[in-house]
Amino acid sequence: MKALLKTLQAAALLLSLTSLTSLNAMAAPAQYPAELVERGRYLATASDCMACHTAHKGQPMAGGVVMSSPVGNIISTNITPSKEHGIGNYTLQQFSDALRKGIRADGAPLYPAMPYTAYAIMTDDDVQALYAYFMQGVTPVEKGTPATSLPFPMNVRTSMKAWNALFLDDQPLKPEPQRSSQWLRGRYLAEGAAHCSSCHTPRGALMQEKRDLYLGGAQVGAWYAPNITSHPTAGIGSWTEAELVQYLRTGRVPGKAQAAGSMAEAISMSFSKLHDDDLKAIAAYIKDVPAIATDGGQPAEVSRFAQGKPGNELVALRGKGYQAGMQGQQVGAQLYSANCASCHGFDAQGTKDGYYPSLFHNSASVNTSNLLATILLGVDRHTAEGHVFMPPFGKQANALNSLNDEEVAALANYIQVSYGTGAANVKPADVAVIRQGGPQSHLPLLAQLGMGLAVVLLIGLAVFLRRRR
Ligand code: HEC
Ligand code: HEC
Ligand code: HEC
Known part of the structure; x- marks a missing residue:
């Protein structure tokens, strides 16, 4: 009987929540039903708010993650319900606007590093559940995050308004009644x-x-x-x-x-x-x-999942160790043997149980970016199956397995020739780009040039007008 009453109460509250015409009226802190908070928690997991808003070893949702973007570093903010440092003062309407329109509570636009362009299609019900979870299911953290500072003109947040006008599609998804x-x-x-x-x-x-x-x-x-x-x-x-x-x-x-x-x-x-x-x-x-x-x-002629084959160019080198004067593929083979073969096998065949993957028939060996990133950054993944880990070889601090740009390039060429695409065109400079977090965009430069050009034109115009006078 008690349980029934509770469900009825919860249903009544839900009804009253959904029937409100103005989301603003939700501002007052309310006791949200546990089911709603739980639904919000699941949606937050599905939306991966955690990945961007929780720093390494930091407190959940407290922000401070530095995200490298092609236009510079963007720092995620504290989205715990702290009133001072987080979103504790956000009304449901403000939360909804941040999530679906990319507008912060103070009216300033967010950078699209926050994926509001995707969240824009979320239903009102789901946004409400998320709000209930963030207000009631997340522990407030009383700590701020460093401010994001991008180069001019991206540091002018209002420039994002123009971007939103051009690219933000905040219409709900098209109905497709014929679909399952x-x-x-x-x-x-x-x-x-x-x-x-x-x-x-x-x-x-x-x-x-x-x-x-x-x-x-x-x-x-x-x-x-x-x-x-x-x-x-x-x-x-x-x-x-x-x-x-x-x-x-x-x-x-x-x-x-x-x-x-x-x-x-x-x-x-x-x-x-x-x-x-x-x-x-x-x-x-x-x-x-x-x-x-x-x-x-x-x-794509051949699928990346079917490229490459096992190989043992290493046989000729085994036991020889590094020798001065070794070149190209030999250097790569030597590096492979010293750093990778213990796990991935001398023929790069991996292990039978698949824990250590083969490096042929492997989408990562074919894509230069991912091959270089794997070597430099390793693999780190937690699922119900356990922890999957490959050590990074790009850490300067770890002299034992730290490879420099020349070495990584030689190794990557060896792997691509022996087990991947067959081409050897990785240069040390390519490794440096991946080590720095990927290619940078010319957008800031272009925008600055654009601004510069506008200024020059204005000055030109002023001079022209004066002359005419
Ligand atoms: C891909 C990374 C990413 C994901 C995923 C993400 N966010 Fe964000 N979020 C950011 C960044 C970066 C900012 C700060 C952007 C800025 O300063 O313009 C931000 C800002 C915000 C803000 C504005 C807070 C303020 O006042 O500064 C809110 C609210 C927010 N996120 C909520 C969420 C919620 C809720 C989710 C999950 C549904 C989520 N975010 C998922 C990256 C992300
Ligand atoms: C200590 C064991 C170990 C060593 C040493 C090791 N790896 Fe790995 N490697 C792994 C594991 C574990 C994975 C991840 C398997 C998974 O994701 O299921 C992996 C994955 C990979 C992948 C696929 C990554 C992806 O994103 O798909 C590549 C490529 C790779 N390793 C190359 C190398 C190279 C090159 C070396 C030598 C510099 C090396 N590995 C050394 C254990 C190792
Ligand atoms: C935060 C960025 C990000 C998001 C979000 C993301 N992916 Fe990925 N995805 C990647 C990257 C990077 C790789 C390459 C990983 C590697 O090789 O180790 C990848 C690889 C994959 C692959 C393997 C492809 C291959 O050739 O190896 C599949 C399949 C995939 N993603 C599907 C999805 C689906 C489906 C979603 C949404 C439900 C999704 N991804 C969301 C970044 C992302």
Whole structure:
């Protein structure tokens, strides 16, 4: 009887919440029903708020994560319900605007490093659940974060208003009544909360997602998020839905791919914790995304999951150790033997149980960015299956397994020739770029030049007008 009463009360509260016409009226702190808070917690997990708003070894949602973007570092903020340092004073309407329109409580626009362009499609109900969770389910942390300072003109936040006017599509998803409820759920999650496209869709000169190349593959910092459209060779058309579900839950599909970098983070903190039904829905939708034939501009003749073969060029070198005068592939082979073979095997065949993957038939060996990033940064992933770890070789502090740019380039060329694409065109300068966190955009420079040009034109105009007078 008591339980029934409670459910009725909860239902009544929910009803009163949803029937409010103005979200603003929600400002007063309320006791939210546990179910609503729990739903909000699940949505926060699906949306991976944690990944960006929790610093390494920091307190949950307290912000301070420094995110390298092509235009400079952006620092995530404290989104715990602290009234002084967090979002404790946010009304539901303000929270909704931050999440779906990219507008902060003080009216200033947020940088799109906060994925509001994806969250824009979230329903009012889900935003409400998230709000209840953040106000009631998250522990307040009384600590601020350093302010973001980008180069001019990006430091002028109002410039984002123009960007939003051009690129923010905050319309709800198009109704597609002929689709299954599974496909619709998958689209809602993949396009909204899980924001796959914010990493996997290439961006234009102004950092906007190119919708015509939806999920066609893109560089995100040091890592490359590959083409995951349904194309049979350029994308993941050769994967079954079950394999995609397995990848999202565990981060690995033996003989095809493993997740490192930002994908490993997304899997550890978010996708691995989703309900089976939701993972299946996401997979069903992703597998149906229209095919794009290129991956990062290269036509794909052979799928990246089928390239390379086992090899033992090492045989000739085994036991010889490093010798002065060794060149090219020999140096690479030597480095491979000394640093990698103990886990990945002398023929790069990996281990039978798949814990140490083979380096041929491996999407990461084929993509230079991901190969270099793996060598420099390693792999670190936590799922229900346990901790998957490969040590980073780019740490200067760790002299024992620290490789310099020349060494990493030689090693990467050896791997790509022996087990991957067959081409050896990695240069030490390419390694330096990945070590620094990926290619930088020319956007600040262009914008500054643009401004400079405008000033020159204005001065020119002033001089011209004066002369005429
Ligand atoms: C991909 C990274 C990323 C994810 C995922 C993310 N955020 Fe953010 N968020 C940011 C960054 C970066 C900022 C600060 C942006 C700025 O300063 O313009 C921010 C700012 C905010 C703000 C504004 C706070 C303030 O007053 O400064 C709110 C609210 C917020 N995020 C809520 C959320 C919620 C809720 C989620 C999950 C549903 C989420 N964020 C997921 C990166 C992220
Ligand atoms: C924060 C950025 C980010 C988000 C969000 C993200 N991905 Fe990824 N994804 C990556 C990166 C980077 C890789 C490459 C990882 C590697 O090779 O170690 C990747 C790899 C993959 C792969 C393996 C492809 C291959 O060839 O190895 C699949 C499949 C995939 N992602 C699917 C998804 C789906 C589906 C979503 C949304 C539910 C998603 N990703 C969201 C960054 C992201
Ligand atoms: C201590 C064992 C160990 C050593 C040494 C090691 N690796 Fe790994 N490697 C791993 C593990 C574990 C994974 C991740 C497997 C997974 O994700 O399921 C991995 C993954 C990889 C991947 C795939 C990454 C991705 O994103 O898909 C590549 C490429 C790779 N290693 C190359 C190398 C190279 C090159 C070296 C030598 C510089 C090396 N590894 C040394 C254990 C090791």
